[in-house]
Amino acid sequence: xxxxxxxxxxxxxxxxxxxxxxxxxxxxxxxxxxxxxxxxxxxxxxxxxxxxxxxxxxxxxxxxxxxxxxxxxxxxxxxxxxxxxxxxxxxxxxxxxxxxxxxxxxxxxxxxxxxxxxxxxxxxxxxxxxxxxxxxxxxxxxxxxxxxxxxxxxxxxxxxxxxxxxxxxxxxxxxxxxxxxxxxx
Amino acid sequence: xxxxxxxxxxxxxxxxxxxxxxxxxxxxxxxxxxxxxxxxxxxxxxxxxxxxxxxxxxxxxxxxxxxxxxxxxxxxxxxxxxxxxxxxxxxxxxxxxxxxxxxxxxxxxxxxxxxxxxxxxxxxxxxxxxxxxxxxxxxxxxxxxxxxxxxxxxxxxxxxxxxxxxxxxxxxxxxxxxxxxxxxxxxx
Numbered sequence: 001x002x003x004x005x006x007x008x009x010x011x012x013x014x015x016x017x018x019x020x021x022x023x024x025x026x027x028x029x030x031x032x033x034x035x036x037x038x039x040x041x042x043x044x045x046x047x048x049x050x051x052x053x054x055x056x057x058x059x060x061x062x063x064x065x066x067x068x069x070x071x072x073x074x075x076x077x078x079x080x081x082x083x084x085x086x087x088x089x090x091x092x093x094x095x096x097x098x099x100x101x102x103x104x105x106x107x108x109x110x111x112x113x114x115x116x117x118x119x120x121x122x123x124x125x126x127x128x129x130x131x132x133x134x135x136x137x138x139x140x141x142x143x144x145x146x147x148x149x150x151x152x153x154x155x156x157x158x159x160x161x162x163x164x165x166x167x168x169x170x171x172x173x174x175x176x177x178x179x180x181x182x183x184x185x
Numbered sequence: 186x187x188x189x190x191x192x193x194x195x196x197x198x199x200x201x202x203x204x205x206x207x208x209x210x211x212x213x214x215x216x217x218x219x220x221x222x223x224x225x226x227x228x229x230x231x232x233x234x235x236x237x238x239x240x241x242x243x244x245x246x247x248x249x250x251x252x253x254x255x256x257x258x259x260x261x262x263x264x265x266x267x268x269x270x271x272x273x274x275x276x277x278x279x280x281x282x283x284x285x286x287x288x289x290x291x292x293x294x295x296x297x298x299x300x301x302x303x304x305x306x307x308x309x310x311x312x313x314x315x316x317x318x319x320x321x322x323x324x325x326x327x328x329x330x331x332x333x334x335x336x337x338x339x340x341x342x343x344x345x346x347x348x349x350x351x352x353x354x355x356x357x358x359x360x361x362x363x364x365x366x367x368x369x370x371x372x373x
Binding site (some may be wrong): 025034052097105126150152156177181 | 208211212243244245248250251252256257260261264268272275276278279280282283286288290291294300301302304306307308309310311313314315320321322328330331333334335337338339341343348350353357360361362363364365
C-alpha cells in the first residue's frame, strides 16, 4: 500500500467511528485496537499498548491517541506521511462529532422535557457502562502478560477509584518498576 | 453577595485564546475544572448554570467530553466558527506536543531501556482504563435493567466479539425504548 492509500484508509476509518464515541470517547478504544492491530496491521499489539500509555501520560485529552494511531499508520511510509496521517486522523475523528455537538449546543435547551431527551439521557448510559468495562478488559489483556503487571494494573485501578492522587505518579512508579525489570512484557 | 455581571460575548479570537489558556493551565490535569475556572470565574463569559448545562450536553453527545465542552462554549457564542476556534485553541499545544512524543517514540522505541520503562507505564495505564467502568457503576447500581443492558453489551463485545457500531446501532434504540418516559397515570 502507498502512503496515500493508508492516509485515505485512516481518514475513512476515523470519520466512520466518530459518532459512535459515546461516554467521552474512551468507548472507542477497543475498536481502535481491533482496527489498528488486527484488521489493518498499522501497528503491533505492544505498540498499541505503548501509544495508549503515552496518550494517557501526556497533557491534554487522552482521546488524542487517534493522532498517534494515524502517526503509526503513516510512519512506514516516512515521518512526513506519519505526521500528515496523524493530523488527518485527529481531524477526521473530531469532525462529525463536532458538527453534531454544535447542533446540540444550539438546540438542546429547546428540547428540555421532550421524551426523546429523557430516553437518550437515561438509555445510553447502561450501554456506555458495558462498553467501558469491555474496553478496560481489552486494554488490560493487551498491556499485561505476567502476574506483576496484572497486580500493578489492579492496584492502580483501585487507587484511581478510592484516592485522588494524580495518575501521573502511578505512571512514574510503574515506569521505574519496568526499568528495573519487575514488570516485563 | 450578588454574582459579578457577565462580560461581553467573546469573539472568535478570544475563544481561541481562552481555550489556549485552559489547555495550558491544565497541563497537570483537571481540564474541566480549569475550563470552569477560566470561562465562568475569570473571563465571566457564561453563568455557572449555563456551564453545567454545557457539561451535561458534552457528556451525552458523541465525542471526547473535554473537546465537546470547548465546542459547546464556542458554538454558544459564535456558532460553528466559534466552535472551530475553541477546539483549535484547546488542542494546538497538547496535540503538537503529543505528535512530538509520537515521533520520538517511533524513532527510539526499539531501544531496550525505553521499552522496559514503557512496559511499566503501560501496566499503570491499563489500570486507569479498567477504572473507567467502575467509576460510573455507582449511578446504575440500583437499576437492574441498566445492569442487564450493560452486561449484555459487555458480553457481546468481549465474548461474542461483536463490533461496536452494530452493538450501538441495535442496543442504543432498544435501551432508549426501554427508558422512554411513560406518563404517570393514563388520562381518563
